[in-house]
Amino acid sequence: MTMATGNLLEFRLPDIGEGVVEGELIRWLVKPGDVVAEDQPMFEVMTDKATVEIPSPRKGTIVATHGKEGEIIKVGDVVVALEMAAGETAPVIHGHGGRTDAPPAPPVVSTPVAAPAPAPAQPVMSQPAVVPVSVAAPAVEPLAPVREGRALATPATRKLARDMGLDLQLVPGTGDRGRVTKDDVRQVAERKLGAATRATTTPVAVPVLNAALEERIPLRGMRKKIAEKMVQSKFTAPHFTYMDELEASKLIGLRAELKAQAQAEGVKLTYLPFIMKAVVAALKKYPHLNASLDDASGEIVLKRYYNLGIAVAGEQGLVVPVIKDVDRKGILQLAREVQDAAERARVGRSLPDELRGGTFTLSSIGSVGGLFATPILNHPEVGILAIMKIQERPVVRDGQIVVGHMMNLALSFDHRVVDGSVGADFTNHVIRLLEQPGRLLLEMV
Numbered sequence: 287m288t289m290a291t292g293n294l295l296e297f298r299l300p301d302i303g304e305g306v307v308e309g310e311l312i313r314w315l316v317k318p319g320d321v322v323a324e325d326q327p328m329f330e331v332m333t334d335k336a337t338v339e340i341p342s343p344r345k346g347t348i349v350a351t352h353g354k355e356g357e358i359i360k361v362g363d364v365v366v367a368l369e370m371a372a373g374e375t376a377p378v379i380h381g382h383g384g385r386t387d388a389p390p391a392p393p394v395v396s397t398p399v400a401a402p403a404p405a406p407a408q409p410v411m412s413q414p415a416v417v418p419v420s421v422a423a424p425a426v427e428p429l430a431p432v433r434e435g436r437a438l439a440t441p442a443t444r445k446l447a448r449d450m451g452l453d454l455q456l457v458p459g460t461g462d463r464g465r466v467t468k469d470d471v472r473q474v475a476e477r478k479l480g481a482a483t484r485a486t487t488t489p490v491a492v493p494v495l496n497a498a499l500e501e502r503i504p505l506r507g508m509r510k511k512i513a514e515k516m517v518q519s520k521f522t523a524p525h526f527t528y529m530d531e532l533e534a535s536k537l538i539g540l541r542a543e544l545k546a547q548a549q550a551e552g553v554k555l556t557y558l559p560f561i562m563k564a565v566v567a568a569l570k571k572y573p574h575l576n577a578s579l580d581d582a583s584g585e586i587v588l589k590r591y592y593n594l595g596i597a598v599a600g601e602q603g604l605v606v607p608v609i610k611d612v613d614r615k616g617i618l619q620l621a622r623e624v625q626d627a628a629e630r631a632r633v634g635r636s637l638p639d640e641l642r643g644g645t646f647t648l649s650s651i652g653s654v655g656g657l658f659a660t661p662i663l664n665h666p667e668v669g670i671l672a673i674m675k676i677q678e679r680p681v682v683r684d685g686q687i688v689v690g691h692m693m694n695l696a697l698s699f700d701h702r703v704v705d706g707s708v709g710a711d712f713t714n715h716v717i718r719l720l721e722q723p724g725r726l727l728l729e730m731v
Contacts, residue, residue: 607631
């Protein structure tokens, strides 16, 4: 709900996507005193799904902004105070109306607050400084149970507790009827970590390098989201990586035949669409790789649709746009969609729907080089295939050493869901189809 008092409008963070309850404030596009037009972007916010610009609901003057770049803001939080232009009226609803459990927001002061004067520059320290260094210390006292019966908590909260290694019986609940919330779990985990840190560190004087030789960059925005996603994946799914190679001469020939036709239609034809079709054929044969594991219910969820994520190196970090229904599309259509989605991802302008719904991911790093990789799963997916570049290498064929066009593949999968033999069979099926690409017609993909 966007509230107005007189001609002053309190703009709250709206509901910006299915299931999104908070986002990271990435960048302010306005400042107090700026005059903005209706629908003019005011700030950028990043959620788990996309980075979006939030526009002004009315024409007016920015009176105050709330929140610093890098902070987390929740849906319903007041973000901007806007003095509306004469004749403008406040919108009745903007977003879902905010959190029903949040206290009423305090009135927004209409006079901009002067920014504090910058602190004087600190001289570079050359003398020894005191920094924490790990030493032996007594063990941290364990937490005691806070209830007798089973804790009340949602499946998502239970999963978070498991990921953090916490017993819910040790977490006090602040929700309705004593329900344990995600914030309760995080607070107990932070207290436990803080106690462990205090118990195992002590001040020791050690020399510090000249500060001018180091640069500190805040971990926020896209890089922070990538870090959180990678940690979640590695700590949740036990990874297993299977590696193999294929001879790509016939694949090279098929692409060469179709390349001119694709160019005539304005499409850049790479090897990726052929690989996507081969992967879908293998996913149909080995469905446990086109799946996810629902930890809360203890169920493996097999997907009967084939949406492939394509890892793209964007300007701000790794982005994975998703190409939907790959099994229903032809080579040229896939090439066109991959080209369009990759271009948007590189400049940070992916469409929200492009960043969700994936069932399996491809990481094509052939343009970079290298022999093999150990790709990290795009959680909650259980499989990701890294594709290396095609290289000329000596191979033995019919007892003779000849030049082969070799491509290496590396499949990482969640070992809770996929056995090693299944991962190997899946990879071998992909290899057979790419070494004999005409077989893709027989696979009906």
